[in-house]
Amino acid sequence: MKITGMQTNHLTNPLGYALQTPRVSFQVTDTGAKVAEFIRIQVAMDAEFDEIVYDTGKSPELTTIGTDLNFSLKPRTRYYWQAEVWGDNGEHAVSDAAWFETAKMDEPWEGRWIGSNKLKETNPMLVKEFETDKAYKRSRIYMTGLGLYELYLDGERVGDEYLAPGCTDYNRWIQYQTYEAEIKSGPHRIEVFLADGWYMGRFGLDHAVNNYGDQHKMILELVMQDAKGNEEKIVSDESWEVAAGDVVFSNIYDGETYVPTSNRSARYGAELLDGPTDRLTARYGQPVVVKEEIRPIEIIHTPAGETVIDMGQNMAGFLRFYCDEPKGTKIYMQFGEVLQDGNFYRDNLRTAKAEFTYISDGISKYVQPHFTYYGFRYVRVEGFTKEITLDQFTGCALYSDLEQTGWITTDNEKVNKLIQNAMWGQKCNYVDIPTDCPQRDERMGWTADTQVFSGTACFNMDNHSHAA
Template identity: 35%
Template structure:
């Protein structure tokens, strides 16, 4: 059969870009993209596909099995298509290829193969048990990380080797002196008692016939290190760290050798042993202390003398809690050099990296044995000195003691292993000799998600704001979505990610990352439906046990819906459906027959800029108005979820409930003339975006919101509950210019106030730094939070004009609304179906717009003063008349330097 050559199948992937090695499901869903290789009609759409699956022989030389084919499947689906073949078995390796048909008879060529290999899918696949050092430890302190090792022998040439590994604590593994993988803080943080993730590594190139050794570093991490709020707690999940490792080596002759963690002697004569290494202490808050004089070179190589090492102790585990990792690991994604070396008034040497970030420092230093280098981290300076009060009890200090080679010897290179800091500045003390360029490098760490979204415009201040949002997302997507990366907290606050998820889903492919975290939300949910304030749940000095709270608890309903809308993932709706129902059912009981949620602890419009520094919940919008509004919105969203899942009885029930809450909201909070009981920006934003007002009152409510913004001098007057809604509320009621004025205001509080003050990330408070350059006196003052950065979603959808019109971007909505002062803007997004982009510029009295639509996708183009039109794939230019272009935006004032 001839193949069409103008369409190619690309980007074939399993699940949401899950690891291809060690895949944790027997039925991986497949996605692909159709791209034009030549001129293709804009109307071309996929009408059918064929999936070909070829099992790969387990060892070289084996006879290859025959391929299996789905045959032609008449369907236009290309995102998360159900696995068409027989379920995969543990350790099975297959090659997958896809080809497509349009409406004609010629298929495309098959795609480039995707090789998948499952990991250990069943608890019975595991023979490894947790083992850790067999020595006494004080459970009330941070512990010195341990080294573990074992030797083993392989009786023949190696065909394939896989290491399946996780830990109670944090681990790094080495085989024959070489580090395995490049992830850090493995295995990450989950609700360990329910879900302990493991990863599979290809170590074929690291093992050999004859003698071998495996070694591991093992540290406390989240498992038992100090963690939590206001001093935190220890031993959150257990009092002992342990390694769980299973090395499976397939020999060329077909035999399999398994080297697993266990307390006894294996068939190959090897035993696990334990000792201390050069790391004296390591904690996520405190930092890490390393004495290079205590290094143990060669401990993970064969022939090392471990006769003085201690034995290991076996610990219990529940094999059912072991799950394959399904999102990207934390990695170093870039390096940043200092932009300045400062000398503080006290004489301290301070490095300014020019960017607030999450990571740690790598140093290159020469000196004598015993020289001690100390690195203290902080986000800001005050009075020219490193300012650490916002860190609260987190010391954020790393210490390195040199092994010594003299000032002329080879440099020693060191980076901490098991800690992480949020910082822009680092104070360096004890450095021997001169500090040269490249001696200290900041290494940026976060979950290594693929970047998918970009924005730019003619106003550099807005570009800096958008870049700040990107950096705050990077800084806080460190295995879980945290609130902040620097102080003694760093928790998965549910409200923060609930408001930020739409922005996150544009900027990065966070589908697997958030789907994994949502599973922890479900398992941590209380039997009555209460969603904890943060997940994973840890003991805190307040709000324990968890109480139901609007905005935060609504993450169980609203964030799965965002993932469905942005990625077309029905599976996440189904996986989280019971959790979502439990939340809405709980709120229904709490609200009672009058459908008003007007009781209990509520954080409301958290961090309204009018709230006192020490009372962040005292907002202008009544907290119970916020609670009832979110009740209505979650009930409506749950009804829509039920409809998508085919649960029509539930869809009707929750739709009716949403109607009742909507009526109750208006009855309780609506006043004549479209006024609300709380005459505040957040109240109107909630009522308008959540559609809680009678149609005849929307215009008046929108007008009142615009009046409030003007009365506030175009300054923001919302906290977390309204920050992602206020501009949408304005634009949907015809107040585009007011929305843009709100976005571009520079007075405090505003988004651009932070930019004018030199921010390189978004802040927790609108005024984390006060206009005089001092830090807000509140005890809760972070310079790296993403919640207030949720404005970026509106910038993508409205300033640039690129949005999904159907789940998974099957259709696009192109609706730019150029704001006063802007002469151009653009957005680009790697959708599940290919690259979509919008760019516009003013040309005299014309607005020139270019729209790029992926193959198989259609776009509704809604431009000012022009009827909406539908276009297919390809690039489409448009021009429409516009008003006289506004004067250019004046050059922004220089960003205020950090106070010195």
């Protein structure tokens, strides 16, 4: 008998989610037992279960599919839990430890909303440099940004998610995210890049801008805890600096222009801004991540003289490419779903430009968009001064981090292709919220579309966060 698939609120080891009452579930495998006669759940402050804070006792009333943990949670705390099962055939098993970690809950924010009125018309970068005289056992960053943000610590991107804090009704709630960080002794640098996203960028049936606000801003708390439990904090305030960021233009529909010059941009003092602190909530949805990487299958030279990369698969996401071009070289890309008469075609996108422009800084490196995504199979490319190869390019399929739970294969290849198409339809339209399309100037959360598809979606993936 083995206990596997341990989850809290349908999530594996969730960090910083809005858990309310945690509900734990698990699976029992490798057993001849037909039912679990008794189940016991224990919760502790440590992985060794020396400090137990909750114990259901050995109970015939509990189930594997969901047990509520009815005890008071503390903010910013990791809890470990394990399950114990007795089968009706006498078999017995104890699980390994799983965990969940609370976010700030009702704890007041010490960080302030910051931005810059001087750089209001740009996509800014906010910077904080600091130094520590010791290494910290445990560090967490709690933050969000409007419209979208990317977080870097000491030059490395923190986390693997994109388009944070996600697509929500910002007038009602704004999700903040929790990140683990490693803080050693020495100098450190936090960078936060902001862009328009759904919050400020062109979006909706009327293609309006500033749907929820007209200024970039962010709020952050870095909490560092040493081996003795003492805490120190770095928070967003007027001690930060701000400069124009590398993303010159970004829009969900129209794409992005990326010019890596932020390290040479003029610096100004960050300003305290009014912000919706009362609407901040720990995250609900699972992060949008690169779930699959796809290699292109062909470089096409069309009758119209275009150079087009064929990914061999429609996807939602972006193209990552290796750039080894002289400084100032302009690389330009357009994204589309089909060819027409053998040529690149994008009229079905309506007003969505779906472009990416990169101005090389002369440093050989991998390049990709940061605050947008495309629905595409084909990419028209211009500007490379050297012959391109398929190895330079990778398609990054971007969608919510949902676990695939359903697979169907038949002896009919056409039926198999239909099933595969349905799966890719879900992947392409589950970029944070269920949408109607991933490519044109819409990409909206029409509830009728997802209602029709919801049954299939739940067979394909653990769809709790999108359907509950």
